[in-house]
Amino acid sequence: MSEGNSEQEPITIVDNRKIDPQDRSLHGDQTVQAGEIREPAAQPAAGPGPEAGNGSEPGIGTDDGAEILAETITRELAERTADLQRLTAEYANYRRRVERDRQATIDAAKAAVVSELLGVLDDLDRARAHGDLESGPLKSVADKLTDALVKQGLQEFGAEGEPFDPTLHEAVQHEGSGHDPVIGLVMRKGYRFGDRVLRHALVGVTDGVADLVEEEASDADAHTNNQ
Known part of the structure; x- marks a missing residue:
């Protein structure tokens, strides 16, 4: 055989498996030596997880949570409604008081001018x-x-024949002794502005019609007895 035939061609072996280039490396739970075949790490088994976007914590009842939330909202709404009603009533009372005070101030100013x-x-x-x-x-x-x-709003009072009223009239003379006095003489008129008495009337008081009738009846009885 010739020299060329005696030399054999080199044999090349191709291994498609991955060889760890490092001397020793940690891959997962396996430790491999240099040149050893690295087996793929086992993937954990996929288990059931929480639903995406659920947002609820496990172990809490959805119906119970909704009921508690509804009760809380109802209670807070009732409290806010009561507060609003109380504030509305207070504001209405404030407006009435301010209006009453304003009207009283106006009436007092008018009465002062009229009194002059x-x-x-x-x-x-x-x-x-x-x-x-x-x-x-x-x-x-x-x-x-x-x-x-x-x-x-000015009103005058104190005319002859009116019943005598000590809250409105000031008697400066009195004729008779009856229990039903009336005004017999007006010396000065009285005036009032609304419910406010600006000035009392100066009057002379005499017996009323009932007293005169009673007096005439008494005189007639006395005359009859004398006969």
């Missing part, structure tokens, strides 16, 4: 009693002033 004009009304009454206001420009002025004050 009572002397003018007295002069007009005396002029009217003397016949000075029967005609002419002064009568027109007096009527306009009186009408304006009446529209603002």
